[in-house]
Amino acid sequence: MKRSRFSRALPMAFPVALLVMMMVVTSSGVVQAASTIETVKNRGFVLCGVTDRVPGFSLHEADGSWSGFFVDFCRAAGAAVLGNADAVQIESYWLDALEGREVDILHAGSTWTLVRDTTRMIDFPGIYFYDGQGFILHSNLGVKSLKDAMTTKDLKVCAIGPSSTARANLEEFIANTGVTWTLVPIQTMDGMWRAFFGGRCDMAIHDRSALVAVHAGRLDDSDDYVVLPEVISKEPLAPAVRSDDVQWRDLIFWVTMATIAAEDLGVNQDNVDDMLAHSTSPEVRRLLGADPGIGVGFGLSDDWAYQVIKQLGNYGEIFARNLGPKTQFKMSRGLNQLWRDGGLLYAPPVR
Template sequence: MKRLSLIAGAALLGLGATGASAATLDDVKARGTLKCGTNTGLAGFASPDAAGKWEGFDVAVCYAVAAAVLGDATKVEFTPTTGETRFTALASGEIDLLVRNSTWTFSRDNDLKLDFVGVNYYDGQGFIVSKDLGVASALELDGATVCIQTGTTTELNLADFFKQNNISYQPVPIQTEAEARQQFLGGACDAYTTDASGLASVRATYPDPANYIILPEIISKEPLGPVVRHGDNQWADIVRWTLFALFAGEEYGVTQANVEEMKTSSDNPDVRRLLGVEGDLGAQFGLDADWAARAIAANGNYGEIFAKNLGEGTASNIARGLNAQWYDGGLIYAPPFR
């Protein structure tokens, strides 16, 4: 009897786990829209255009997930979040997915009970100053006032950097990029610190970008990526493998323009599995065979998304660096689709 009870208990746990794992997917399908948390406005990453349509490197992931799950990349409701509100919005169920230049850390993964499903941008924290300040290194910022977003890893990294180098600073707390711009350009702080990619993006929006320099020091590792709630493995897998599909699309030459053609013209087994021509990968987590093809068709593969929103020639003008594919010396790498 005891053995039977244990078996029955295990079966119930298994059923419970299955039910819980399907919750977010079921909710998104029933609602007909994906609720995606993003930035309040960061050029190149997440900002509304003149018509109010959200665009950028991070929001492209939201569009790709909507396309994969709902068959329509436009079925996304965006919720702007700050450094302090983003994780609460996710934990409370206000949003299904957070893609907001958020750093994967031990505490966020475990203490906050969040799942970072991958890294879509490898970054590091830096500093921007006006040329008029007359400094060429962050080590020369002793006694400076520094604008810093509260509720972020940059706040903690800033304290560590100044302590380790035995120099002092005066923090000027801010909540949003818009506030940072106002305070920094208004002279309320000598320097502004955030992820180096963010510095490049905001500098491009300043009235005289050439008058501002990004100092050479990178004081942290900032792996940024999409986040979901703990305990929903199916949903985490869907978001994770949608991101990997964008990576793989670049690796295999599958683009927004040729994705439909590649379904019939490619004899590469990896491409054929990715695009659902062979195998049943989609069915394994509750989607149809075309999920990855739709994700790539939404905004292009990872390389196309990077080039359009952040790459060289854009206002941000960021080189691929660590965010190049693994075969080009970067860290972008998709596991096998098999």
């Protein structure tokens, strides 16, 4: 029997129509399910995950409050969306909690890697801290440099694993250099510090900035430990969000960029009101919402970046308050300086 042109077209037309319907439904479903900004507005606070017990970056204080560089960027999201930096609930979480929708955003010193970016439902909206992994060790070993450590046999080195970049970096370093070290795998951050300070390991590997912070925080016995000056990897640290909400990803990116742009443009907590009222710079006026436009794409008021800077400060102020020379950590900014000062930080144009 000869089929009509209509019947012959059905096998081709049906899958196409089905695909179009799926795209419409999927697109609509994603928008509704992933509208994190609306969810945060309705909830009244941002759910933010951090890594606990990293002084200067994220530390849970005895009174229940949180402090640190990463914590301030959690609070910046609250300032941007809700106009209130205190509208944030902070808990200690890692990447799996983000994928499981237990938090809206993760500020936990996550390294942006190819595998994490391409195999997990996670996006990294911009680097805000350039770091590298290094070592802390017991000073009674007499080791002062990485070269010294490489010639010391049978060192036991604690590393978090298996998902941490620290363990992978250490395994590659041992394989590439032939050092006679023993890797001691530890499952959690707390477990690693207990193992190292308890003497189970001679050394521990972690982001060098975090090692410096932990070392500085040991006021009673800091002389018993040494942080080596060298690093063995590049660790671009970034906030992390789920990859199903482009608008939320863009907002978190621009929250960071707003703090960097503010520093570059000379806007800070002390002068932000004056700059809002009197600046003639088009970029400053756009950044602070004096000229309309920067809130439209997010469904936010145009003063969202003003709120971040007013309540938290620019990038330099956030760094200085938590990590800088006037803190116990006395960190220099290094690569985390503005581009004009020899660092790697600059923001795309605010226009």
